[in-house]
Amino acid sequence: MLERMRHASPLVQCITNFVAMNYAANVLLAAGASPAMVHAPEEAGEFARLADALTVNIGTLSTDWLEGMLAAARAANEAGKPWVLDPVAHFATGFRRRAVQQLLALQPGIIRGNASEIMALAGVASAGRGVDAGDSVQQAEAAATRLAQSTGAVVAVTGAVDFVTDGSNAARIHGGSALMPRVTAMGCALTCLMGAFAAAIPENLFLATVSALACFGAAGAQAEPAADGPGSFAWRFVDALAALDAAALAAQVEQISV
Numbered sequence: 699m700l701e702r703m704r705h706a707s708p709l710v711q712c713i714t715n716f717v718a719m720n721y722a723a724n725v726l727l728a729a730g731a732s733p734a735m736v737h738a739p740e741e742a743g744e745f746a747r748l749a750d751a752l753t754v755n756i757g758t759l760s761t762d763w764l765e766g767m768l769a770a771a772r773a774a775n776e777a778g779k780p781w782v783l784d785p786v787a788h789f790a791t792g793f794r795r796r797a798v799q800q801l802l803a804l805q806p807g808i809i810r811g812n813a814s815e816i817m818a819l820a821g822v823a824s825a826g827r828g829v830d831a832g833d834s835v836q837q838a839e840a841a842a843t844r845l846a847q848s849t850g851a852v853v854a855v856t857g858a859v860d861f862v863t864d865g866s867n868a869a870r871i872h873g874g875s876a877l878m879p880r881v882t883a884m885g886c887a888l889t890c891l892m893g894a895f896a897a898a899i900p901e902n903l904f905l906a907t908v909s910a911l912a913c914f915g916a917a918g919a920q921a922e923p924a925a926d927g928p929g930s931f932a933w934r935f936v937d938a939l940a941a942l943d944a945a946a947l948a949a950q951v952e953q954i955s956v
């Protein structure tokens with residue numbers, strides 16, 4: 699799947715936050731995709747028609763940006779392009795809660811969040827307060843399965859061991875590094891990479907999601923040993939993604955039953 703994605707070099711429209719824009723674009727370029735950070739309401743819908751996939755992340759939301767997100771998601775649906783939702787800290791304020799409901803109504807193909815975000819989206823009490831998780835992936839697995847069944851989306855919960863399900867298939871993805879949650883925008887960049895795989899494998903969004911998670915698991919594990927801390931890990935991770943050997947990825951994935 700990695701080779702297929704690299705060969706396709708998909709154009710991915712990433713509506714992500716101010717914090718993540720630069721790092722996420724570098725992650726996509728390193729992995730072999732072509733990112734474009736296009737969010738203005740005047741053009742987001744038009745661009746979504748020509749891009750191969752769309753990712754929407756509400757990390758630094760404003761009224762203008764939300765308008766662009768909704769226009770892009772509608773256009774992606776009309777054009778038959780897959781889109782991915784990253785509901786960053788959606789539980790924190792009324793503005794975010796309303797925004798995420800509007801976006802969910804447009805039926806994203808993939809939803810990716812940390813454990814607290816996914817639990818809250820499924821209506822379960824969570825310990826999340828801001829953008830970082832306060833719950834473990836294990837605590838979120840049942841909520842993720844229910845969310846996948848009620849929305850029809852593939853749902854990915856990230857953390858020490860990731861969990862992904864489409865409601866009937868499920869997998870856990872191992873690897874990564876404890877330094878990853880200490881680098882901002884890692885999760886946001888991963889969401890953008892899911893868009894690249896969704897563009898390359900639109901007929902199987904579960905496999906696309908697993909592939910993106912496996913890339914992060916493998917690259918994280920490879921980047922960690924030589925890193926002096928979160929700073930050097932961040933750039934070593936980008937190098938590891940660029941050097942990733944597709945043959946190494948399957949070892950990260952454990953197929954499980956739901």
Ligand SMILES: Nc1ncnc2c1ncn2[C@@H]1O[C@H](COP(=O)(O)OP(=O)(O)O)[C@@H](O)[C@H]1O
Pocket residue numbers: 811812813829830831856857858859860873874875876877878879883884885886888911914915918
């Ligand atoms: N403790 C950990 N050990 C290994 N990998 C981790 C750990 N925490 C997060 N990751 C990895 O970091 C990436 C981002 O996940 P996460 O930190 O949950 O997202 P977010 O930034 O949205 O909170 C994922 O690839 C995940 O597997």
Ligand SMILES: Cc1ncsc1CCOP(=O)(O)O
Pocket residue numbers: 715717718757758786829881882883884885886887
């Ligand atoms: C710090 C911060 N504040 C608003 S969005 C954002 C980035 C969050 O990135 P991630 O969820 O990938 O850690």
Ligand SMILES: [Mg+2]
Pocket residue numbers: 829830878879881882883884885
């Ligand atoms: Mg994070």
